Amino acid sequence: MVDNKVEKILIVDDSEMNRAILTEILDKRYELVEAENGEAALEALEKHKTDISLVLLDIVMPVMDGFEVLAVMNETHIIEKIPVIMISAENGTGHIKRAYDLGVSDYISRPFDAEVVQKRVNNTLMLYAKQRRLVEMVTDQIYEKQKSNSILVNILSHVVEFRNGESGMHILHVNTLTNILLKLVCQKTDKYNLSEEEINLISMASSLHDIGKIAIPDNILNKPGRLTPEEFEIMKTHSAIGYSLIEEVPYNKDEPLLKISSEICRWHHERYDGRGYPDGLKGDEIPIYAQVVSLADVYDALTSERVYKPAYSHEKAVEMILNGECGTFNPMLLDCLKENGDLIQDELKVQSFKDFDKEEIVRITDEMLKRDLIKDDNTAAASDVSTVSF
Amino acid sequence: MTLKEMYQAFDGDYNDVMGRLPSESLVKKFVVKFLDDKSYQLLTDSLKNGELETAFRAAHTLKGVCQNLSFTRLYESSHAITESLRPGKLQPIDTINQQLETVSKDYETTVSAIRRYIEQDN
Numbered sequence: 115m116v117d118n119k120v121e122k123i124l125i126v127d128d129s130e131m132n133r134a135i136l137t138e139i140l141d142k143r144y145e146l147v148e149a150e151n152g153e154a155a156l157e158a159l160e161k162h163k164t165d166i167s168l169v170l171l172d173i174v175m176p177v178m179d180g181f182e183v184l185a186v187m188n189e190t191h192i193i194e195k196i197p198v199i200m201i202s203a204e205n206g207t208g209h210i211k212r213a214y215d216l217g218v219s220d221y222i223s224r225p226f227d228a229e230v231v232q233k234r235v236n237n238t239l240m241l242y243a244k245q246r247r248l249v250e251m252v253t254d255q256i257y258e259k260q261k262s263n264s265i266l267v268n269i270l271s272h273v274v275e276f277r278n279g280e281s282g283m284h285i286l287h288v289n290t291l292t293n294i295l296l297k298l299v300c301q302k303t304d305k306y307n308l309s310e311e312e313i314n315l316i317s318m319a320s321s322l323h324d325i326g327k328i329a330i331p332d333n334i335l336n337k338p339g340r341l342t343p344e345e346f347e348i349m350k351t352h353s354a355i356g357y358s359l360i361e362e363v364p365y366n367k368d369e370p371l372l373k374i375s376s377e378i379c380r381w382h383h384e385r386y387d388g389r390g391y392p393d394g395l396k397g398d399e400i401p402i403y404a405q406v407v408s409l410a411d412v413y414d415a416l417t418s419e420r421v422y423k424p425a426y427s428h429e430k431a432v433e434m435i436l437n438g439e440c441g442t443f444n445p446m447l448l449d450c451l452k453e454n455g456d457l458i459q460d461e462l463k464v465q466s467f468k469d470f471d472k473e474e475i476v477r478i479t480d481e482m483l484k485r486d487l488i489k490d491d492n493t494a495a496a497s498d499v500s501t502v503s504f
Numbered sequence: 505m506t507l508k509e510m511y512q513a514f515d516g517d518y519n520d521v522m523g524r525l526p527s528e529s530l531v532k533k534f535v536v537k538f539l540d541d542k543s544y545q546l547l548t549d550s551l552k553n554g555e556l557e558t559a560f561r562a563a564h565t566l567k568g569v570c571q572n573l574s575f576t577r578l579y580e581s582s583h584a585i586t587e588s589l590r591p592g593k594l595q596p597i598d599t600i601n602q603q604l605e606t607v608s609k610d611y612e613t614t615v616s617a618i619r620r621y622i623e624q625d626n
Contacts, residue, residue: 203568
């Protein structure tokens with residue numbers, strides 16, 4: 115027995131007799147649900163969802179046959195969560211191969227041996243339960259890792275903010291905006307092809323964008339009035355300094371967080387038309403994440419109160435950005451900003467430093483596992499690994 | 505008549521079924537249940553009405569049940585008609601009718617042996 119609770123098995127066969135035999139063989143150990151054709155099976159799956167731990171599926175049935183059920187289970191990805199054992203009198207290798215191609219875990223031919231059926235059912239259930247437990251463990255680990263990373267980055271960026279005498283909310287706003295904008299960019303184009311994991315990493319890295327200000331003298335950094343041109347030149351060095359600070363971290367050189375945050379530091383004051391600093395990069399020479407942080411930075415500066423200006427409304431801020439009063443940006447990014455005013459304002463309202471909600475981590479883990487499986491698939495011949503993925 | 509003798513009466517494989525299913529009482533239970541199985545009736549009805557796809561499924565089900573119970577002779581004849589009715593590989597109607605005759609004969613032999621066994625058991 116895998117868990118303490120009795121596992122539920124769905125038996126799909128049009129012959130009452132066949133269902134009765136299987137019921138007799140499996141009864142007492144499991145809770146059994148029966149369906150007399152494919153359509154009834156899908157209804158049962160819809161009703162019981164992942165309460166069902168295993169499906170025993172016949173092929174030839176009226177209304178909807180077993181292969182059609184498998185096709186739907188593939189479309190809805192249920193097959194990745196609930197294992198299927200096919201039981202059929204169709205013993206041609208064509209049918210068996212097709213069943214495996216559609217993701218079944220096992221294939222039992224008639225006439226079957228009662229004990230063998232019990233063993234195979236039990237093995238499949240154990241394997242899936244073990245797999246589920248492993249995925250849960252990995253998810254927990256990733257969650258913990260992300261959480262401690264994000265706590266450390268937050269402390270670090272807060273130190274900088276503290277010295278700036280800024281509201282303390284700027285880093286949080288930029289973080290949230292970066293996250294939303296990157297998701298919107300990915301909906302709009304598949305050019306950058308960022309995974310949810312990367313988007314999270316970039317959002318975290320965005321918190322460090324002003325870390326170079328740690329090296330700017332107090333009298334300039336916190337000067338109440340306008341900066342002189344000379345002072346402004348010194349102020350501008352914060353982006354290259356931030357880059358060097360992170361770049362010169364002597365360990366973990368290959369960590370994506372270091373690479374991304376150093377580049378965000380360096381290039382978050384570049385302009386799409388090439389008239390920014392420090393390198394005068396133009397267009398997509400500026401990595402998309404630096405472009406996004408740059409826009410988020412400007413938007414938040416406009417919508418927040420400063421010693422020298424009031425907080426502008428979202429509409430006013432967007433208008434100023436679109437009019438080019440605050441630099442030039444990637445038109446595609448501006449579209450994202452323009453088209454999603456409500457979403458952006460809502461997210462900023464409810465924002466808090468995302469403690470990386472569990473659901474997101476589950477998705478990220480899922481993404482990672484799928485990626486690893488694709489790799490395996492490429493190296494490991496034609497064996498069907500997808501049947502054990504989640 | 506023992507269960508074993510009943511199996512012999514319709515060319516079933518008693519040892520095979522006993523090897524696969526957990527107990528004789530269970531085999532007996534399913535053998536009795538076979539009398540209520542509708543697939544043979546569905547096969548003849550649907551063939552009469554020219555519903556070939558339904559006939560294929562019915563023959564297929566009958567074949568599967570016979571396999572489970574080791575009704576060897578009836579399995580063989582229902583297997584033959586299943587293949588003749590398989591969509592895409594449909595055989596001439598004469599062949600099918602001939603095969604149906606064999607299935608009917610085997611079915612009657614099987615069912616009457618089961619009935620005799622039950623009666624005498626009571």
